Amino acid sequence: MKEIIQLEKISKEYDHKRIINQIDLSIYEGQSIAFTGHNGSGKSTMLKIIAGLVKPSGGRVVYRDRLLFHYVPERFPKMSLTAWQYLKRMGEIDGIPRKVLEDRCENLFEDFFLTEMVNTSMKDLSKGTLQKIGVIQALLRKPQVLLLDEPLSGQDMDSQMVFIEKMNALRGENVTLLMSCHEQYLMESISDTVLSVGEGKVEKVDITAAFSGREYILWFEKQKNATMPEKYRPYIRQTGEGCRARIPEDESSHMIMEMIRCGWKLRGMRDAGI
Numbered sequence: 055m056k057e058i059i060q061l062e063k064i065s066k067e068y069d070h071k072r073i074i075n076q077i078d079l080s081i082y083e084g085q086s087i088a089f090t091g092h093n094g095s096g097k098s099t100m101l102k103i104i105a106g107l108v109k110p111s112g113g114r115v116v117y118r119d120r121l122l123f124h125y126v127p128e129r130f131p132k133m134s135l136t137a138w139q140y141l142k143r144m145g146e147i148d149g150i151p152r153k154v155l156e157d158r159c160e161n162l163f164e165d166f167f168l169t170e171m172v173n174t175s176m177k178d179l180s181k182g183t184l185q186k187i188g189v190i191q192a193l194l195r196k197p198q199v200l201l202l203d204e205p206l207s208g209q210d211m212d213s214q215m216v217f218i219e220k221m222n223a224l225r226g227e228n229v230t231l232l233m234s235c236h237e238q239y240l241m242e243s244i245s246d247t248v249l250s251v252g253e254g255k256v257e258k259v260d261i262t263a264a265f266s267g268r269e270y271i272l273w274f275e276k277q278k279n280a281t282m283p284e285k286y287r288p289y290i291r292q293t294g295e296g297c298r299a300r301i302p303e304d305e306s307s308h309m310i311m312e313m314i315r316c317g318w319k320l321r322g323m324r325d326a327g328i
């Protein structure tokens with residue numbers, strides 16, 4: 055694999071407090087890294103340093119190529135433009151032809167269930183909706199490196215599934231993904247490397263050992279004309295207007311996709327071990 059970014063002895067201090075301490079890290083083309091760790095451990099700081107948005111206090115970041123970065127912040131600024139006006143401007147800056155931009159936006163609005171909100175002023179949109187607009191902006195023109203700061207924190211379950219699908223499609227196109235994240239199922243779904251950030255250090259987590267044998271509890275709500283996929287019947291218990299399933303982790307993404315395809319709406323998800 056081709057190394058595209060190298061962190062050499064990176065440190066960062068805020069108010070004399072060392073958040074990141076002498077980190078060395080190589081990032082490879084097409085790699086998908088999740089930074090995980092407690093609140094305030096330094097995940098966002100790592101992303102911002104890699105994106106060149108924050109200057110390290112020590113060390114240097116070496117970029118092997120000229121790379122197109124897209125950065126999706128955790129909190130998207132509220133502004134008076136509508137989502138559509140905003141994305142049109144951003145697309146124009148990216149040099150995307152008008153018609154291509156319109157088609158791309160329309161498809162992405164639909165995918166992320168945003169069609170009814172495109173003409174609402176962004177200052178009146180929720181955190182999750184703004185986050186989706188940030189993701190759409192990042193998808194308008196394919197970047198080489200996509201950085202996402204807690205991309206799922208405000209998104210509903212259906213949008214999370216769309217997001218996972220889109221990220222895996224980008225991985226298929228060799229886009230390098232770097233995200234900060236707390237959700238283990240997201241790391242399992244889209245990351246090949248998990249790095250734990252804490253006490254100044256960044257350490258690799260053995261994903262296979264950490265996630266093996268896990269099961270999830272899923273809740274689905276029945277929509278009109280929903281049918282039950284035969285394959286998953288043994289895992290499912292009916293509950294009033296919906297159903298509940300306990301499923302091994304490596305089956306969970308497929309089950310969710312299949313249930314959504316059969317007309318169910320994912321209402322919730324949690325680790326069965328918690």
Ligand SMILES: Nc1ncnc2c1ncn2[C@@H]1O[C@H](COP(=O)(O)OP(=O)(O)OP(=O)(O)O)[C@@H](O)[C@H]1O
Nearest residue numbers: 068069073091092093094095096097098099100234
């Ligand atoms: N601009 C800043 N000025 C001062 N301190 C900062 C600044 N940015 C971050 N910090 C501090 O650095 C530490 C790491 O912050 P960072 O946002 O990187 O953590 P995080 O792991 O992403 O947290 P969370 O999971 O809560 O988003 C925190 O203690 C935070 O308060």
